[in-house]
Amino acid sequence: MDEVITKDITETKRHSIKMVMYHGIKRLFDIICSLIGCLFLLPIALVVKISYILNKDFEPIFFTQNRIGLHGKEFKFYKFRSMVPNADKVLEELLANNEELAEEYSINKKLENDPRITKMGKFIRRYSIDELPQLINVLKGDMSMIGNRPYLPREKEDMGLYYKNIVETKPGITGYWYVSLYADSNCMKGVA
Numbered sequence: 001m002d003e004v005i006t007k008d009i010t011e012t013k014r015h016s017i018k019m020v021m022y023h024g025i026k027r028l029f030d031i032i033c034s035l036i037g038c039l040f041l042l043p044i045a046l047v048v049k050i051s052y053i054l055n056k057d058f059e060p061i062f063f064t065q066n067r068i069g070l071h072g073k074e075f076k077f078y079k080f081r082s083m084v085p086n087a088d089k090v091l092e093e094l095l096a097n098n099e100e101l102a103e104e105y106s107i108n109k110k111l112e113n114d115p116r117i118t119k120m121g122k123f124i125r126r127y128s129i130d131e132l133p134q135l136i137n138v139l140k141g142d143m144s145m146i147g148n149r150p151y152l153p154r155e156k157e158d159m160g161l162y163y164k165n166i167v168e169t170k171p172g173i174t175g176y177w178y179v180s181l182y183a184d185s186n187c188m189k190g191v192a
Contacts, residue, residue: 026144027141029145030138030141030144031138033135033138033145034135034136034138034139034145035139037132037138038135038136040132041132041133041135041136044129044132045080045133048061048080048120048124048129049061051120052120055118055119055120057118057120059081059085060081061080061081062080062081063078063079063082063083063087064076064077064078064079065077065079065088065152066152066153067150067151067152067153067171068150068151068152068153068155068156068166068167068171069142069150069167069170069171070167070168070169070170070171071167071168072163072167074153075137075140075142075143076142077134077142077143077150078133078134078136078137079130079131079133080124080129080130080132080133081121081130082117082118082120082121082122082124082125082130083114083116083117083118083121084116084118090116091105091116094111094115094116109158131173134173135173138173141170142170142171143170143171143172143173144169144170144171144172144173145173146172146173146174146175147169147171147172147173147175148166148169148171148172148175148176149171149175150172151166151171
């Protein structure tokens with residue numbers, strides 16, 4: 001019996017060491033990738049700001065929003081702003097005044113022809129440039145390069161039974177949901 005207990009303890013220690021090594025290597029990968037990415041982010045941010053100014057948009061180019069992270073802790077999520085200022089408030093008004101849009105949003109977590117998206121916003125979304133500031137989140141440790149989608153707090157109930165599994169890991173800039181063509185669950189629908 002003592003041999004079984006000793007064997008279990010040894011296996012547990014080996015597993016713990018492997019997990020510590022895995023998380024350490026993953027974090028090192030995240031730091032290196034995000035540092036390199038942030039070097040490219042600076043000139044891109046300058047170009048985005050100039051293009052916004054040329055379109056007579058003098059509002060900040062960064063959009064921040066609270067998202068659900070590791071262990072359910074909320075963090076400030078960064079993107080380039082691709083919508084009009086106060087887009088969340090505009091969305092509330094749109095959904096309150098249009099049942100068809102409200103139904104589309106409840107199913108897809110987005111609007112196909114979203115009137116809040118700016119001209120420049122369409123361009124930066126088309127090429128996923130709006131996602132680049134998330135490299136700051138990776139560098140800060142709020143996100144990882146690879147992980148689940150960073151959900152909004154209001155989407156917590158949409159995750160249902162998946163919530164506990166989702167918050168066991170850091171959200172990522174990319175992951176299975178982003179590359180899968182066959183997301184088969186309502187909790188996997190939507191756009192970050």
